[in-house]
Amino acid sequence: MIKRIFTSIQVGSISRWTFQYIPKRFNSIPVERVKDFVDVCIIGGGPSGLSTAIKLKQLDQNDSLRVMILEKSSDFGSHIVSGAVIEPKSINELFPNEINPQGIALPSDLITKVTSDHMLYLTKNSSYSLPEPPQMTNKNKNFIVSLNNVVKYLSERAEELGVEMYPGISVSDVIYNKNKDGVIGVVTQDMGIDKNGVAKDSYEPGMEFYSRFTILAEGCHGSLSKKVINQFNLRKDSDPQTYGLGIKEVWEIEPSKFKRGEVLHSIGYPLSSDTYGGAFMYHFENNLISIGLVIGLDYSNPYISPYLEFQKLKKHPVYSDVLKGGKCISYAARALNEGGYQSIPKLTFKGGVLIGCSAGFMNVPKIKGTHTAIKSGIIAAEEIYKKVQHLDSVDEENFEDQEIIDLVEYETEFKKSWAYQELYEVRNVRPSFEKFGLIGGLIHSGISTMITNGNEPWTLHNKTPDYAKTKNAELYKPINYPKADNELTFDILTSVSRTGTFHDEDELCHLQLKSKSLKRHSKMNWEKYKGVEQRFCPAGVYEYLKDDKGDVKFQINSQNCIHCKTCDIKDPAQDINWQVPEGGDGPKYYMT
Known part of the structure; x- marks a missing residue:
């Protein structure tokens, strides 16, 4: 039944189809949802969600638990973006008997051991070596990987252990208990609703999954995590989360320029001294390199375009000398957690937990979060299993009346772990x-x-969220960015075409305006920020267009969305609410 309902077809195309308005979700469709009951429901099939599932089934020797992963991408790994230098510590804890001679529990064809490290300070045309802080030392101990290939591998391991795996499934809402003080399940996104909110002939209602434990492993700024954090006030004792936007390309370069295992990081150019961020270039396999720029979303100048700053980076001699003669084969972008220790919310709520980047466990100085995400999943699984093995079997008829467990032990144990200590040490x-x-x-x-x-x-501490740090455009001059040369630099739609992103042309828009009106949104943001949305978005989703009368019209090209979540984070008016589209929609990244 589940597989029949959740069939999804991915088609690689790109469009500039636009919305003239954003309707409310259609509420008059008669809905009769299929219900299912599981022990553990994991939302998100990235490193943290998969490690939770794997560890649970490793512990479940009698195969008595139903463990399920719901993943919105069309297949596991398709929405994964990472600079992809990983530490082996937590993956070795997950598979302690499978550590290979290189020192990591992953197949040799998935890894490249780091052989050299470089840290540079860039000016416009020059570079200067900097001493590497201990956190950024990778040589002979860490590994360059394609993280989406690692996720695919972990998904295969999870399936072998008996985890129920469902890619192409967007989860749109949580189910609260009668008192609304706990979570007892989730609802998957309805399929077949048109852009006006009307059910099409293909309409199929989402399912309701009830579970003893709901694990939110959605990654950075997940839509369900937002709801749960707000519902249960999980940030009352923490700083606001802060974010960066990571933009990345994968290139195939000339063999003479390829240096397998080389890792380069840089700060300075192209970013101004008051804009936090840095760049990277990793040589991993088969003449392939990944190059990227991370820019803190707390920047104040609304004329900054992170995408175009990245294009400028590639023209610097340090990077252009490597890229010239090569071919760009993939593009990706994703928001990253940067708040660290101070921004970790309460990790538990009745009926569930936050793990991985849903909780914000990225180590910013290391530019790594995979190892801490996997560790959080391992700890969550261990504590869940201690509880669930002593519970009676699921009583489906009286599920809402069963005791909801607040797994406070997970947070206690995480705070005892090396992952928490690591985040504390770099908190400042x-x-x-x-x-x-x-x-x-x-x-x-x-x-x-x-x-x-x-x-x-x-x-x-930081008590001001990123969106509130955006200043009025009148305080700055517009930035004149160079035009694309189509050799090293590209226009934004060319880059988006390399993401394989797809959304049905006639589906309900997942980029919701809280104001319910394009005109009202434009009025809130245009005068103050002169179109900041069309600059912070790395996919050409948002535009301000002038009509014949000179009036400015706000436009949403939702087909182009690559699910980076930047709009939800950086919009100064906080009017844009990113929600999941239909399952299987979005980018299909390759080798990221």
Whole structure:
């Protein structure tokens, strides 16, 4: 039944189809939903969700638990974006008997051991070597991988263990208990609703999945995680989460320029001194490299375009000398958690937990989050299994009346782990750049990472969310970015065509305006920020167009959305609400 209902076809195409208005979700469709009952329902099939499922089934020797993963991408790994240098510690804990001679529990064809490290400070035309902080040392201990290939491998391992795997399934809502103080399940997205909110002939209602434990492993700024965090006020004792936008390409370069295992990081150009961020280039396999730029979304100048800053980066001699003569084969973009220790919310709620990037476990100085995400999944699985093995079998008829467990032990155990300690030790690195600027941040970070080792008796805080740091356009001059040369740099729609993204032309828009009106949204943002949406979006989704009368019209090209979530995070008016589209929609990344 599940597989029949959740059949989805992915077609690689790109369009500039637009909405003239965003209707409310159609509420008059008669809905009779299929219900199912499982022990553990995991939302998201990335490293954290898969590690939770794998560990649970490793512990479940009697194969008595129903463990299910619902993943919105068309297949496991398709929505994964990462710079992809990983530490082996947590994957080795997951498969302790499978560590290969290179020191990691992954097949040799998936990994490239780091053989050299470089850290540079860039000016417009020059570069200067910098000492590497301990957190960024990768040589002979860490590995370059295609993270979506690693996720595909983990999904195969999970399926072998008996985890129920359902890609192409978007989960649109949570099911609360009668008192609304706990979560007892989730609802998958309805299929076959047109752009006006009317049911088509192909309409199929989503399913309701009830579970003893709901695990939110959606990645950064997940739509369900937002709802649960707000519903249960999980951030009451933490700073707001802060974010970066990572933009990345995979290139096939000339063999003479390929240096297998080389890792390069840089700061400085093309970003201004008051904009946090940095770049990377990793040589991994078969003359393939990944190159990218991460820019903090707390920047104040609304004329900054992260996408075009990335294009400028590729013209710098350090990068252009490697790329010239090569071919760009893939493009991707994704928001990243940057808040670190101070922004970790309460990790548990009745009936479920937050893991991985849903909780914000990225180590910003390391530019890594996979190892901490996997560790959180392992801990969650261990604590869930301790509870669930002593529970009676699921009583489907009286499910809503059963006790809802608040798995507080998960948060307790995570705080005892090396992953939590690691995040604590670097807690002052990212906020030091916000507080003291580039030079002051470098000095403070150097002291924190090389001298005090995170034991300084203070913790820097940030109480202002990224969207609120955007300043009025009148304080800045527009930035004149160079035009694409179609050799090293490309226009945004060319790049989006390399993501394989797809959304049905006639489906309900997943980019919802809280104001319910394009005109009202334009009025809120245009005068102050002069079209900031069309610059922060790395996929050409948002545009401001002038009509014959000179009036400005806001337009949403939802077909182009690559699910980076930047609009939901950076919109100064907080009027854009990113929700899941139909299952299987969105990008289909290759080798990211």
